[in-house]
Amino acid sequence: MSIIKTQNLTYLYSTGTPFEIAAIKDVNIEIEQGELVGIIGHTGSGKSTLIQHLNGLLKPTYGKVYIDGQDIWEDKDTIKSVRFKVGLCFQYPEYQLFEETVYKDIAFGPKNMGLDYSEIHRRVHDAASHVGLSEAHLSKSPFDLSGGEKRRAAIAGVMAMQPKVLILDEPTSGLDPKGRDTILNMIKNYRDSTKSTVLIVSHSMEDIAKLATKVLVLNESSVAMYGTVDEIFSKSEEIIQMGLDVPPITRVFMGLAKHGVNVSGQIYTLEQGKVELSKLFAGKCTQGVEGT
Amino acid sequence: MIKDITIGQFFPGKSMVHRLDPRVKLILTMTFIITIFLCKNFFALGIMLFSLILIIISSKISIKLILRGIKPLLFIIVFTAFLNIFFMSTGEVLLEYKFIVVTTGGVFTAIFMAIRIISLIIASSLLTYTTSPTMITDGIERLLSPLKFMKNGVHTVAMMMTIALRFIPTLIEEFDKITNAQKARGANLETGSLVQRAKALIPIFVPLFITSFRRAYELAFAMECRCYQGGEGRTRMKQMKTGLIDIYGLAFMAVILGAVIFLNYSYTHVI
Ligand SMILES: Nc1ncnc2c1ncn2[C@@H]1O[C@H](COP(=O)(O)OP(=O)(O)OP(=O)(O)O)[C@@H](O)[C@H]1O
Ligand SMILES: [Mg+2]
Numbered sequence: 001m002s003i004i005k006t007q008n009l010t011y012l013y014s015t016g017t018p019f020e021i022a023a024i025k026d027v028n029i030e031i032e033q034g035e036l037v038g039i040i041g042h043t044g045s046g047k048s049t050l051i052q053h054l055n056g057l058l059k060p061t062y063g064k065v066y067i068d069g070q071d072i073w074e075d076k077d078t079i080k081s082v083r084f085k086v087g088l089c090f091q092y093p094e095y096q097l098f099e100e101t102v103y104k105d106i107a108f109g110p111k112n113m114g115l116d117y118s119e120i121h122r123r124v125h126d127a128a129s130h131v132g133l134s135e136a137h138l139s140k141s142p143f144d145l146s147g148g149e150k151r152r153a154a155i156a157g158v159m160a161m162q163p164k165v166l167i168l169d170e171p172t173s174g175l176d177p178k179g180r181d182t183i184l185n186m187i188k189n190y191r192d193s194t195k196s197t198v199l200i201v202s203h204s205m206e207d208i209a210k211l212a213t214k215v216l217v218l219n220e221s222s223v224a225m226y227g228t229v230d231e232i233f234s235k236s237e238e239i240i241q242m243g244l245d246v247p248p249i250t251r252v253f254m255g256l257a258k259h260g261v262n263v264s265g266q267i268y269t270l271e272q273g274k275v276e277l278s279k280l281f282a283g284k285c286t287q288g289v290e291g292t
Numbered sequence: 293m294i295k296d297i298t299i300g301q302f303f304p305g306k307s308m309v310h311r312l313d314p315r316v317k318l319i320l321t322m323t324f325i326i327t328i329f330l331c332k333n334f335f336a337l338g339i340m341l342f343s344l345i346l347i348i349i350s351s352k353i354s355i356k357l358i359l360r361g362i363k364p365l366l367f368i369i370v371f372t373a374f375l376n377i378f379f380m381s382t383g384e385v386l387l388e389y390k391f392i393v394v395t396t397g398g399v400f401t402a403i404f405m406a407i408r409i410i411s412l413i414i415a416s417s418l419l420t421y422t423t424s425p426t427m428i429t430d431g432i433e434r435l436l437s438p439l440k441f442m443k444n445g446v447h448t449v450a451m452m453m454t455i456a457l458r459f460i461p462t463l464i465e466e467f468d469k470i471t472n473a474q475k476a477r478g479a480n481l482e483t484g485s486l487v488q489r490a491k492a493l494i495p496i497f498v499p500l501f502i503t504s505f506r507r508a509y510e511l512a513f514a515m516e517c518r519c520y521q522g523g524e525g526r527t528r529m530k531q532m533k534t535g536l537i538d539i540y541g542l543a544f545m546a547v548i549l550g551a552v553i554f555l556n557y558s559y560t561h562v563i
């Protein structure tokens with residue numbers, strides 16, 4: 001049974017005004033337990049709207065959302081438990097910090113779950129270690145942290161609820177490359193150690209190619225593709241046509257292939273690129289050596 | 293909930309009402325509202341209601357939107373009308389129960405008040421529906437410009453109003469965003485005692501205030517970087533011009549006003 005399933009999910013913003021707009025249309029997806037799904041799509045394609053349906057923050061205009069096989073809008077109590085089952089971390093989550101100390105802020109979610117003191121304590125420390133925040137950080141005011149640390153504290157606040165599904169909306173936006181890598185590694189380790197399902201919205205194809213097991217492509221409010229990383233990036237041409245980017249390395253190899261160099265155009269990580277190039281040069285170099 | 297507040301929203305368009313000069317529109321709206329209060333009988337009020345309908349039609353704003361603007365205030369309207377039923381005791385007695393007396397006078401006054409308040413709300417929301425916030429404040433500033441002798445006062449107040457109006461939608465959006473983020477962490481805003489609910493707002497208002505202060509600083513910096521130094525000697529990008537349409541508007545209003553005054557004197561007894 002899939003952990004997340006949507007059926008004909010449609011959502012209209014500003015119904016009944018001249019500004020009515022369908023942010024997502026007829027979305028049918030099924031996501032399996034333990035997957036790390038990268039969600040891509042250009043600005044306004046409905047990514048943020050889609051993920052807000054998965055923990056019941058938005059109520060579908062039409063259609064259904066099933067978490068763990070259960071229709072989340074069936075009754076009121078379901079919705080509450082869904083919030084804890086599916087942890088959602090918004091874009092720029094650092095602006096949601098409000099407590100006096102980082103510890104208290106991370107504890108906000110677990111406290112709302114009604115857990116006892118020792119369990120909260122354990123979870124806060126667990127989450128903090130996942131995001132690499134030390135004991136010293138925990139007793140600080142969240143407003144005294146650096147931008148990247150604030151972001152990590154906010155993500156820890158969601159992780160501390162130990163949701164079955166963790167959803168992050170552009171967790172790396174506005175960070176430098178190092179901060180970006182830190183957060184991505186952290187998410188990867190989190191998934192490996194908790195075996196939970198993770199969904200990441202991102203504009204960086206490189207990150208998605210490196211991290212994800214599956215990719216969901218949204219285009220003009222609908223699902224354009226859903227499949228493994230290999231399947232999706234083998235359709236690089238189509239992705240480019242949707243106004244999306246492919247990883248820079250893919251573009252290099254597509255260019256090379258087009259100019260008649262004997263390489264595959266379907267390379268999307270540096271590792272694969274290295275292998276492909278060494279294959280190519282291996283032939284050439286031996287020839288060169290033989291020539292002299 | 294918070295999305296239901298349509299007063300203050302602007303719906304761009306090209307209708308006659310949209311094209312009126314903001315200054316003229318402000319004056320017309322004020323006159324219209326005063327005229328509503330001048331009405332002494334149902335004939336006069338009928339004229340107002342009829343012209344209001346004409347204005348709504350010519351503004352091309354959908355009736356649904358107009359009704360939505362009234363919805364949040366429905367309780368106040370009904371409440372006011374209700375009070376009038378019980379506290380007026382003129383005319384024939386319709387119903388008597390212990391100390392409660394309902395008279396025709398009371399019922400008429402209640403209906404009269406309700407229509408009055410509804411027209412008032414519609415008239416003022418039509419102004420904001422068809423005029424962008426900046427145009428409204430610009431218009432107010434221009435109308436108050438005879439008060440220039442009060443040093444920078446008029447301009448500063450107008451600028452403050454412009455900024456405040458400009459940031460209302462931003463704040464609402466921010467409020468929604470933070471609310472969602474805290475709800476995602478299991479914050480419970482819907483149930484509990486009054487104290488609990490008030491407490492539940494802390495996780496929302498602390499980040500909201502912090503963001504607002506940050507925005508205020510950024511805006512102040514940005515304005516200073518563009519050499520903003522107050523109103524003296526500033527010219528405008530959009531010049532306001534009165535045209536034929538404004539004259540029609542004023543004439544229309546004059547006719548309504550005349551009719552209301554005439555009807556007030558012709559039928560002094562009805563209501
Ligand atoms: N609160 C809102 N009110 C009205 N329309 C909205 C609202 N939020 C989003 N929309 C519209 O819904 C559509 C989808 O928006 P959404 O935020 O889901 O896009 P996105 O894929 O997350 O984009 P981005 O990559 O820029 O974050 C857009 O056309 C947007 O204009
Ligand atoms: Mg988004």
